[in-house]
Amino acid sequence: MIGPAAILFTIFVVYPVLYSLGFSFTKFQGFGSPEFTGFGNYVALWNDPFFWRSLLNTAIILIVSLAVLIPGAFALALLLRRKIAAGGALRALVFGPAIIAPILIGLIWVFILDPKIGLLNRVLAAFGIAPVQWIGGDTLTPYAIAIVFIWSSVGFAMTIFYAGLQVLPDDVIEASSLDGATGSQQVRHIVIPLMRETFAIVTILMITNVFKIFELVYMLTGGGPVHRSETLVSYMYFLTFTNQQYGLGMALAVIITVLGGIVSIGYLALSRERKAAA
Template identity: 80%
Template sequence: MVWISSRWKILAMVAPALILFTLFVVYPVAYSLGFSFTKFRGFGNPDFIGFDNYGALGQDPFFWRALQNTLIILVVGVVVLVPGSFALALLLRRKVAGAGLLRALVFGPAIIAPILVGLIWVFILDPKIGLLNRFLGFAGLPSVQWIGGDTLTPYAVALVFIWSSIGFAMTIFYAGRQLLPHDVMEASELDGATGFQQLRYVTIPMMRETFAIVTILMITNVFKIFELVYMLTGGGPVHRSETLVSYMYFTTFTNQKYGLGMALAVIITVLGAVVSIAYLALSRERKAS
């Protein structure tokens, strides 16, 4: 009876979170999956067409361009943001004058709405009115197509994403470093470990879980980028700067191809899950070895 009572207590505590997760995650994913096999324009009854929407996306050059842009942002964002935020956390741990203010300034962009972040950076990166090209003009250098072009746009979006996210990631690393046991750190110092050796052999291995949390959060955030692209380029010109989410928005709400848009939403969900699970598997293998 005690076991049954304990089990019901656990279920009662888990139930609210499980209900919310079902309503706001499981149900929308299942709903999107169902409509991804239909032809539906927002009115009337959806017509079942099987895998035709997925086949259409496979032949859509704009989809592949959006996928390419998203993967570029993912690679650049994760490669720069994770080690950069970790380094910032280590630097801002030091007892220097104004360290608290610096931490607040670094974290500041994380609390700005993404739509406002995009608006801020439009006035910096826009080829015609941007401050960056004005500075280049004052220096006698030619202007650069930072956004809206064929080459630099995904890298510019990655830069803005890093700027807006690095403070949040830094805070997680900072908290993780604070939780490391002091006796272990002191023992490594007494054993004669240099600062670099302590970082490589003690700090980083003990913070593997923190690295995994930050990396997964950044991966999932990249697959949700919409507002930045919407404000910086609107996905143009001719969809060359789209990400997967911005192209899904265009397909679903502008073209009113709801079935096709839901198929794209399913692909985004699967890609995000696959990349996250693959990273977790690799990190566990490294930890085991």
């Protein structure tokens, strides 16, 4: 029964990963025969300051996104679970950004965050506040990208949390109410423990999505100036398709895959340890 899915997975996932791994040990510019260089590409990335900058930017985006997105999406799900006026419309409104193409999301936010033409700096100027380098600078760019990513993903995460809340056993919550538990105590001691698996799913999805961020960077900054706003994927794109350093780009792709796997597996292991301890 799993044969067709296994074949498709092998063709479109396993084979490309192994193909990229093989090319990561070569020097290849798109023509001629690949030249085997061993770990030369990985050594070159280790000594590349732009690689470390893109890694730092990706780490900042990941930390900020998880710290804000997970509790924010859960809080929205709790709020919209209540019977409020126009609840369905509000859920659709929150989910709306999740169905917009990332390239369009980047374009929308350019007109908000751009230091010269952005709406945000125009609002600040109306109050006599000096313009801020929201994107394209040395400090705020990864945080701005994280905010855009959160805005585009919170509806998707909220929907998963909302679905998890719908299947919670009502009798347990009703029993806690009869025992005098407040709403916050129910959330802390009953709802969150019962939704550990949902939290794990949402967290893993957000981690993998952060490691795939490309379109937002491409539209907001193009990775500039001088690669200071690159993420791992956008820098991989630059190396592979702009500089035509296919071997170096594939080495970075392998590193991205390994890092994403380490972070995801590490979180799952930590989550299971907490579940076992509880």
